[in-house]
Amino acid sequence: MAALELKNVRKTYGNAAQEALKGINISIDTGQFLILVGPSGCGKSTLMNAIAGLEDISSGAIILGGEDVTTVEPKDRDIAMVFQSYALYPTMTVRENIAFGLKIRKTPADQIAAEVDRVAKLLQIEHLLERKPSQLSGGQQQRVAMGRALARRPKLYLFDEPLSNLDAKLRVEMRTEIKLMHQRLKTTTVYVTHDQIEAMTLGDRVAVMKDGEVQQFGTPQEIYNNPANLFVASFIGSPPMNFIPVALDQESGRSVVRLQGQGERIAISLPMLQTALADGREAILGIRPEQICIRRGQIGDLPLVSARVQVVEPTGPDTLVYVEVNGVQVCCRLAPVDTPEIGSIVALELDVERLVLFEPASGARIA
Amino acid sequence: MADLSRSKRWSFNRIAIHATLLVACAVYLVPLIVMLLTSFKTPDDVRTGNLLTLPVDWTLIGWIKAWSTVHEYFWNSFMITVPAVIISTFIGALNGYALSKWSFKGSNVLFSMLLFGCFIPFQVILLPMSFTLGKLGLANTTTGLVLVHVIYGLAFTTLFFRNYYVGIPDALIKAARLDGAGFFTIFWKILLPLSTPIVMVSLIWQFTQVWNDFLFGVVFASGSAQPITVALNNLVNTSTGAKEYNVDMAAAMIAALPTLLVYIFAGKYFVRGLTSGVVKG
Numbered sequence: 001m002a003a004l005e006l007k008n009v010r011k012t013y014g015n016a017a018q019e020a021l022k023g024i025n026i027s028i029d030t031g032q033f034l035i036l037v038g039p040s041g042c043g044k045s046t047l048m049n050a051i052a053g054l055e056d057i058s059s060g061a062i063i064l065g066g067e068d069v070t071t072v073e074p075k076d077r078d079i080a081m082v083f084q085s086y087a088l089y090p091t092m093t094v095r096e097n098i099a100f101g102l103k104i105r106k107t108p109a110d111q112i113a114a115e116v117d118r119v120a121k122l123l124q125i126e127h128l129l130e131r132k133p134s135q136l137s138g139g140q141q142q143r144v145a146m147g148r149a150l151a152r153r154p155k156l157y158l159f160d161e162p163l164s165n166l167d168a169k170l171r172v173e174m175r176t177e178i179k180l181m182h183q184r185l186k187t188t189t190v191y192v193t194h195d196q197i198e199a200m201t202l203g204d205r206v207a208v209m210k211d212g213e214v215q216q217f218g219t220p221q222e223i224y225n226n227p228a229n230l231f232v233a234s235f236i237g238s239p240p241m242n243f244i245p246v247a248l249d250q251e252s253g254r255s256v257v258r259l260q261g262q263g264e265r266i267a268i269s270l271p272m273l274q275t276a277l278a279d280g281r282e283a284i285l286g287i288r289p290e291q292i293c294i295r296r297g298q299i300g301d302l303p304l305v306s307a308r309v310q311v312v313e314p315t316g317p318d319t320l321v322y323v324e325v326n327g328v329q330v331c332c333r334l335a336p337v338d339t340p341e342i343g344s345i346v347a348l349e350l351d352v353e354r355l356v357l358f359e360p361a362s363g364a365r366i367a
Numbered sequence: 368m369a370d371l372s373r374s375k376r377w378s379f380n381r382i383a384i385h386a387t388l389l390v391a392c393a394v395y396l397v398p399l400i401v402m403l404l405t406s407f408k409t410p411d412d413v414r415t416g417n418l419l420t421l422p423v424d425w426t427l428i429g430w431i432k433a434w435s436t437v438h439e440y441f442w443n444s445f446m447i448t449v450p451a452v453i454i455s456t457f458i459g460a461l462n463g464y465a466l467s468k469w470s471f472k473g474s475n476v477l478f479s480m481l482l483f484g485c486f487i488p489f490q491v492i493l494l495p496m497s498f499t500l501g502k503l504g505l506a507n508t509t510t511g512l513v514l515v516h517v518i519y520g521l522a523f524t525t526l527f528f529r530n531y532y533v534g535i536p537d538a539l540i541k542a543a544r545l546d547g548a549g550f551f552t553i554f555w556k557i558l559l560p561l562s563t564p565i566v567m568v569s570l571i572w573q574f575t576q577v578w579n580d581f582l583f584g585v586v587f588a589s590g591s592a593q594p595i596t597v598a599l600n601n602l603v604n605t606s607t608g609a610k611e612y613n614v615d616m617a618a619a620m621i622a623a624l625p626t627l628l629v630y631i632f633a634g635k636y637f638v639r640g641l642t643s644g645v646v647k648g
């Protein structure tokens with residue numbers, strides 16, 4: 001059953017010229033973890049507020065657990081939310097902040113105390129319980145905000161960038177905690193993040209947004225391997241997908257693109273492209289950095305593109321090597337043992353099965 | 368060199384500032400000193416002495432006589448001021464809260480119209496108000512006068528609170544709504560604890576306004592229900608017998624004392640409330 005269903009949700013702020021949400025359609029099942037990603041200002045927080053009922057929507061419907069809640073009061077929607085701005089109550093201590101929602105819902109005092117202790121331990125803020133929010137660092141405040149939501153057991157969690165202000169180590173720890181907790185409680189969750197790893201590791205579903213529209217909605221793997229358009233392809237993945245301008249041609253009955261690095265142009269055949277489409281038109285070829293590797297020595301008759309190494313960036317687990325192909329810089333992600341010398345000529349092998357092609361003007365996917 | 372000249376100019380500025388402040392201080396304080404000195408003199412002393420001389424014999428007869436004449440009115444003023452101040456501040460806070468955090472269609476228009484109330488001169492509302500009070504059966508009662516002060520003060524208190532609450536992040540209200548709090552719970556538990564500075568401003572402002580009011584008092588209250596400002600005027604204007612300046616001055620001091628004390632003890636909150644940013648972070 002769908003736990004959360006958004007039907008053509010539109011929102012225009014009172015004084016705004018532009019629509020903030022332009023017809024959002026999303027549906028997730030009970031227990032699923034939905035990730036919202038998109039550039040700043042694309043409407044993620046607006047959508048969260050709309051789901052929570054804190055902003056009225058202009059049209060459309062929001063259905064929670066089969067019930068249309070479009071006009072239901074926020075407090076009756078049974079939702080807990082972590083706000084992007086934390087929104088901690090300034091005059092209350094951390095303990096009171098976390099307990100507030102439970103108190104209002106008339107939870108017995110001993111249960112409240114137990115619950116506060118549980119989330120404080122989970123979020124490593126036990127030593128801060130008697131402090132006021134103004135006496136906390138940004139990251140500590142953020143964890144309190146998280147604690148306030150986690151203390152409750154609602155039908156739906158809304159997390160608006162809940163880890164954005166934490167240091168790298170704590171962030172990884174909290175990510176794991178959230179994942180564990182979600183596996184245990186199975187509460188349906190909507191989670192906004194700018195972090196690629198959070199998006200890929202936490203989500204059952206990912207919605208990529210831009211300018212108030214959902215560009216693609218699917219599993220993280222679908223979004224990563226099968227981006228619907230140029231925007232999604234460029235937004236997901238770090239380092240981002242390489243985009244190489246090419247022309248779609250035919251050669252002995254197959255569709256090909258020609259790539260030129262250092263030396264002659266090499267024809268790469270594209271098994272997924274219908275020959276009818278390969279009529280010499282311009283296209284953008286997308287390939288992820290890890291789908292390129294360096295060949296030492298010729299194996300069979302695989303077409304290899306030779307190129308000169310311009311920059312080498314060792315990141316630790318792997319090394320990013322930048323070469324030039326068809327006049328643009330192309331990033332390859334290699335194992336550190338493979339690292340070539342700067343200035344050397346390398347032979348690149350592309351994973352042709354996973355190449356994607358886009359139309360240059362509209363950014364739409366060709367194949 | 369540059370440093371020296373700068374510090375020289377700085378010290379000149381300092382002197383100028385201090386001199387100006389001293390002059391201003393004198394302008395404000397001399398009348399007060401004259402009043403105080405006169406109130407402690409005997410009637411003979413007042414007639415023979417100079418305005419600024421110290422009393423020959425320090426005496427309290429002026430104060431005792433003044434108190435025995437005005438003390439009833441002094442309490443009248445309290446009975447009018449305290450409820451009027453508290454009620455107008457409380458309703459102003461609620462208004463400001465509703466206008467800033469639960470804005471509805473037309474709430475801005477409503478607020479602008481309410482602001483108009485700040486610019487309406489007292490005299491304009493005298494006739495309609497006395498007509499209304501008469502219809503309500505509150506003419507010449509303390510309750511009626513309190514009502515007048517509450518209504519007239521609401522424009523100001525609403526303005527204070529509304530502008531203060533606009534600076535409090537909406538997300539706070541949103542979070543509380545999701546936590547299950549309603550309109551009044553949010554007001555009591557979240558906003559009011561944040562409002563100390565502006566509550567002080569509102570209390571002080573309203574206290575001074577209501578306590579010092581003369582016109583409403585003279586029009587809407589009569590006889591034994593009059594506030595002290597009216598009684599003071601009556602006392603000073605009595606034409607029978609010799610002028611007892613020491614009694615007049617003591618009575619004036621008694622009338623001014625509460626507002627003076629409010630400023631001395633709460634003045635810093637007034638300044639702080641008007642200048643402070645609302646919530647940090």
Ligand SMILES: Nc1ncnc2c1ncn2[C@@H]1O[C@H](COP(=O)(O)OP(=O)(O)OP(=O)(O)O)[C@@H](O)[C@H]1O
Binds near residue numbers: 038040041043047084
């Ligand atoms: N209260 C408001 N009134 C008018 N416009 C608003 C309001 N809140 C947001 N907007 C506009 O709506 C659009 C979407 O804003 P939103 O806060 O949802 O973005 P976001 O995706 O959460 O961005 P970020 O990643 O920076 O948090 C923006 O163009 C923003 O300017």
Ligand SMILES: [Mg+2]
Binds near residue numbers: 044046084160
């Ligand atoms: Mg946001």
